[in-house]
Amino acid sequence: MAYLDEHMETISREELEELQYKLLRSQVTRLYSSSPFYHARMREAKVHPDDIRSLQDIVKLPFVHKKDLRDNYPEGMLSVPRREVIRYHASSGTTGKPTVVCYTRKDIDTWTESLARGLTSIGLGPDDVIQVSNTYGLFSGGLGFHYAAERIGAAVVPASTGNTERQIELILDLGVTAMAATPSYMLHLGEVAEKMGVSIKKDTKLKVGLLGGEPWSIKMRDRIDEWLGIKGINCYGSSEMYGPMFTECSEQDGIHIWGDIAYAEILDQETGGPVAPGEKGELVLTMLQKEALPMIRYRVGDVTEMVDEPCACGRTHPKIRRIFGRVDDMLIIRGINVFPSQVEHALMGIPEVGEHFQIVVDRKGALDTMLVRVELKKEAFTDNIVQLMDLRERIAYRLRGILNIKAAVELVEPDNLQRFEGKAKRVIDRRDI
Amino acid sequence: MYQKYRIKQLSIFSENRPGRLAALAKAMMEEDVNIYAFSIAEGAGYGVIRALVDHPEKAFKKLSSMGVTVRYTDVLAVEMEDRPGGLYEVVRTLAEAGINIEYSYAYSGKRCAVVILRVEDIDRAAETLLDKGVRLLEISQFT
Numbered sequence: 001m002a003y004l005d006e007h008m009e010t011i012s013r014e015e016l017e018e019l020q021y022k023l024l025r026s027q028v029t030r031l032y033s034s035s036p037f038y039h040a041r042m043r044e045a046k047v048h049p050d051d052i053r054s055l056q057d058i059v060k061l062p063f064v065h066k067k068d069l070r071d072n073y074p075e076g077m078l079s080v081p082r083r084e085v086i087r088y089h090a091s092s093g094t095t096g097k098p099t100v101v102c103y104t105r106k107d108i109d110t111w112t113e114s115l116a117r118g119l120t121s122i123g124l125g126p127d128d129v130i131q132v133s134n135t136y137g138l139f140s141g142g143l144g145f146h147y148a149a150e151r152i153g154a155a156v157v158p159a160s161t162g163n164t165e166r167q168i169e170l171i172l173d174l175g176v177t178a179m180a181a182t183p184s185y186m187l188h189l190g191e192v193a194e195k196m197g198v199s200i201k202k203d204t205k206l207k208v209g210l211l212g213g214e215p216w217s218i219k220m221r222d223r224i225d226e227w228l229g230i231k232g233i234n235c236y237g238s239s240e241m242y243g244p245m246f247t248e249c250s251e252q253d254g255i256h257i258w259g260d261i262a263y264a265e266i267l268d269q270e271t272g273g274p275v276a277p278g279e280k281g282e283l284v285l286t287m288l289q290k291e292a293l294p295m296i297r298y299r300v301g302d303v304t305e306m307v308d309e310p311c312a313c314g315r316t317h318p319k320i321r322r323i324f325g326r327v328d329d330m331l332i333i334r335g336i337n338v339f340p341s342q343v344e345h346a347l348m349g350i351p352e353v354g355e356h357f358q359i360v361v362d363r364k365g366a367l368d369t370m371l372v373r374v375e376l377k378k379e380a381f382t383d384n385i386v387q388l389m390d391l392r393e394r395i396a397y398r399l400r401g402i403l404n405i406k407a408a409v410e411l412v413e414p415d416n417l418q419r420f421e422g423k424a425k426r427v428i429d430r431r432d433i
Numbered sequence: 434m435y436q437k438y439r440i441k442q443l444s445i446f447s448e449n450r451p452g453r454l455a456a457l458a459k460a461m462m463e464e465d466v467n468i469y470a471f472s473i474a475e476g477a478g479y480g481v482i483r484a485l486v487d488h489p490e491k492a493f494k495k496l497s498s499m500g501v502t503v504r505y506t507d508v509l510a511v512e513m514e515d516r517p518g519g520l521y522e523v524v525r526t527l528a529e530a531g532i533n534i535e536y537s538y539a540y541s542g543k544r545c546a547v548v549i550l551r552v553e554d555i556d557r558a559a560e561t562l563l564d565k566g567v568r569l570l571e572i573s574q575f576t
Contacts, residue, residue, distance in 0.1 A: 376446060376502065378502050381446045381502045381504060382504075383442075383444035383481060383504065383506040383551070384535065385474045385476055385481055385536075388476055388479070389476060389477075392476075392477065410477070410478040410479070411446075411476070411478065411479050412448055412478075412479070413446060413447070413448055413500075413501070413502055414500070414502055415500050416448070
């Protein structure tokens with residue numbers, strides 16, 4: 001098993017925590033004296049850098065929210081002299097006003113290092129050709145993978161998004177071995193390839209999908225792996241953290257969060273305190289080395305759980321399981337929390353339907369209604385209407401078992417639901433609240 | 434032996450929304466395909482359209498190219514007399530033989546009335562009906 005930085009990646013937990021404490025302490029001290037934003041926040045919370053005497057003291061520090069980035073748009077949270085900034089990115093603004101993030105040279109380097117460790121842990125290296133099908137430009141996804149792939153000596157195909165037929169030709173012609181994309185785009189590409197008469201599994205050298213940018217389930221991963229003959233690697237990040245940062249290793253069993261780069265907490269959304277070990281909660285990240293736009297106790301808004309057992313790959317850093325959903329795309333239907341990823345999970349167990357779905361939430365009188373629209377696969381179509389009714393009932397039953405609420409099911413024609421090249425928008429909420 | 438009586442019916446999965454049937458009918462017109470008989474079975478939010486046409490392969494190809502979910506289903510086309518008791522004579526025979534009809538629809542051709550039957554064991558149904566002197570139509574005999 002190859003490492004990019006064997007010493008750091010296999011450091012003992014005690015040494016790692018000591019290092020994390022040192023980095024946290026020096027970050028907080030620097031920000032208290034040089035960042036007007038963090039200075040004011042710490043004063044408000046009545047906490048001084050001297051109060052941080054152990055790693056556990058991190059809980060004394062106030063949270064940072066996405067809203068803070070918006071309120072301080074564009075550069076109110078910049079924490080280095082402006083001339084040290086060498087790059088800007090901007091978030092897609094899917095859940096509000098766009099935000100701008102900025103980077104020093106060291107920030108770009110830390111980001112690249114973090115993702116390059118991940119790529120190495122999957123077994124990628126100079127022999128690989130990596131097609132980056134994430135958007136290049138203001139979105140951090142494209143350039144993040146680009147830099148990391150170059151760092152490990154792989155050849156980069158900067159395909160960006162769009163023109164799927166051309167993407168498939170490049171995969172064939174350049175012998176692409178790994179591809180970075182969203183999982184829904186990976187599936188879309190597989191479908192388009194089939195229409196072109198190309199089997200990703202048999203006709204290409206593609207063996208790894210570096211997939212992230214939206215929550216997806218293990219069943220979807222297994223389906224991608226089996227159908228396309230690749231390893232679907234779960235990748236994680238956001239522009240506030242730098243960009244795509246963390247990946248699973250070749251074990252495909254949780255995402256390594258490099259502890260010298262980030263400190264992760266999982267928060268109970270009800271109490272605001274930590275969850276019990278192994279419980280789901282909101283991920284809170286502190287970037288320990290970030291310069292231009294530091295993030296201390298940043299409420300990422302993603303729901304996950306921590307895996308605190310050693311990984312079979314030999315790396316010692318903490319892992320998160322996978323992203324179950326967004327705190328803000330969690331639907332509350334009749335008082336019950338519903339994540340679109342749960343619906344996906346339920347549908348993956350039903351071979352007659354495809355992986356594309358749409359959730360329509362509405363309100364009839366005082367009652368919320370939930371409708372799941374799902375594509376019937378061509379080969380599953382039967383002339384027998386009773387069997388189709390049975391299928392609908394089977395899906396509804398399974399949804400009820402997983403979601404704990406009743407959902408109506410509608411079968412729609414294949415290829416009928418909208419496909420997304422970026423983040424999938426699967427929910428239509430018609431409730432007027 | 435009863436192969437020639439197996440009529441290739443088109444079964445089409447369709448969402449229940451305005452214009453869907455019109456789009457399918459237009460496609461048949463453009464391909465110069467004549468529809469002898471059809472029926473729509475209504476599910477919840479979707480329907481199954483069943484159609485007998487003069488050129489099933491051509492229709493199938495066209496519909497598939499439009500992304501429509503379509504498949505062939507074998508049915509029997511039974512000639513019946515266009516008078517009271519015509520249908521009874523046909524279905525009584527099947528009832529006596531214990532053959533269940535999954536679905537059925539009818540049309541009145543230029544020469545005679547025709548009932549389309551979907552049954553589980555199509556060969557046994559064909560044999561039973563022929564034994565009783567009932568006339569089954571081949572696709573070339575449609576009018």
